[in-house]
Amino acid sequence: MKRDLVSFADLTREQADRLFDLAVRLKADLRAGRAHAELSQRTLALLFHKPSLRTRLSFEVAMTQLGGTSIFITDREIGIGSREPVQDVARVLSGYVDGIMVRTFDHALAEDLARHGSVPVINGLTDWLHPCQILADLLTMREAGIAFDGAVVTYVGDGNNVANSWIEAAGLYRLTVRIACPEGYDPDPKLVARINAAGVGSVEIHRSPAEAAAGADVLYTDVWASMGQEAEREKRLPIFRSYQINEALVARAKPTAIVLHCLPAHRGEEITEDVIEGPRSRVFPQAENRLHAQKAVLFELLAGQGAAPAKSAPAKRKAGAPRR
Ligand code: CP
Ligand code: NVA
Numbered sequence: 001m002k003r004d005l006v007s008f009a010d011l012t013r014e015q016a017d018r019l020f021d022l023a024v025r026l027k028a029d030l031r032a033g034r035a036h037a038e039l040s041q042r043t044l045a046l047l048f049h050k051p052s053l054r055t056r057l058s059f060e061v062a063m064t065q066l067g068g069t070s071i072f073i074t075d076r077e078i079g080i081g082s083r084e085p086v087q088d089v090a091r092v093l094s095g096y097v098d099g100i101m102v103r104t105f106d107h108a109l110a111e112d113l114a115r116h117g118s119v120p121v122i123n124g125l126t127d128w129l130h131p132c133q134i135l136a137d138l139l140t141m142r143e144a145g146i147a148f149d150g151a152v153v154t155y156v157g158d159g160n161n162v163a164n165s166w167i168e169a170a171g172l173y174r175l176t177v178r179i180a181c182p183e184g185y186d187p188d189p190k191l192v193a194r195i196n197a198a199g200v201g202s203v204e205i206h207r208s209p210a211e212a213a214a215g216a217d218v219l220y221t222d223v224w225a226s227m228g229q230e231a232e233r234e235k236r237l238p239i240f241r242s243y244q245i246n247e248a249l250v251a252r253a254k255p256t257a258i259v260l261h262c263l264p265a266h267r268g269e270e271i272t273e274d275v276i277e278g279p280r281s282r283v284f285p286q287a288e289n290r291l292h293a294q295k296a297v298l299f300e301l302l303a304g305q306g307a308a309p310a311k312s313a314p315a316k317r318k319a320g321a322p323r324r
Helices: 013-032 054-065 086-096 107-116 131-143 161-169 189-198 209-213 230-240 283-302
Strands: 043-048 069-074 099-103 121-123 152-156 176-180 202-206 218-221 258-261
Touching (some): 013 131, 013 283, 054 283, 086 099, 086 107, 099 107, 099 283, 121 283, 131 161, 131 258, 152 209, 161 176, 176 209
Parallel strands (some): 043 069, 152 218, 218 258
16 A cells, blocks of 8 residues: 655654664765666656755655656646646646655645545645655754653644644654744644653743743754735744744753754744854754655655665666656
8 A cells, every 4th residue: 555744643752763763874875886777667747836955855855865856846737626627637647756855835735636546645835734744854863862751842833734744743753843933823732732642751831931942952943925925025024033943042951952944944033143153063964864865755655565775786676667
């Protein structure tokens, strides 16, 4: 049966652990010059309704490095819901490609593609969630020696898609996720309640960034106005002014704390120049880890059930063998 990654509800803890182990191995192989070709003959469709640097490039490079190929297409060409219905798009794409990565506004569109398509669907960001980002973030934490269970992750800013995916991560690992946000900009309250009821990690909503940052292992932030909210930017600036990661806030966290930002960043708004360029920042290794984490996702979802990464020889699909 095909597997999707539309949200972390698609992952068990064991599967997530396996992804991180695989990402570490694939990263080491890349560094050592050990080539992979397990996705030879596989094609990933990259469907974008919003702009991107990291997500598009890291998925394209990931497919290339695993021996496969990718095709970028925007909704201007497809016209999902206007030129043709999502269920038809999902079925047509499933006949051509081995996986679909989608970045879009409405999360339901990603779910519909997954429901109607017969190939894996990967969420490359919706208004509600950004799971691939948080996989890269967790990998960056692991590399910094921060164990997931028991870690305190403080997210400062808007209760947006990135915040919601951090909250979902507390359903996989015993993380304490503290969201410090202004009133009216909370993350999804139903998601917060569901994850807290699940009894794995825990989620706290704070109004004071200083309180939320106390003793944190990770300080995290994202833009105050996300893609699609550009018109609200001016209105939001004064509301979010104090929800900034700066030196004073970093001083509240553990001495070993790292600072993360999914990028793009607005220096002087949600993060200061000295922090993003400072010794605690892992922002650029974090951006690189999008590639390594996603290679693990693609490997798991597209290479075939039970496949293990080969050290050298490509795993070829036999002519006429069905796609998963
Ligand atoms: N962090 C992230 O998803 O970046 P892009 O919007 O550039 O893909
Ligand atoms: N919250 C941001 C994340 C960008 C990667 C947005 O949705 O624009």
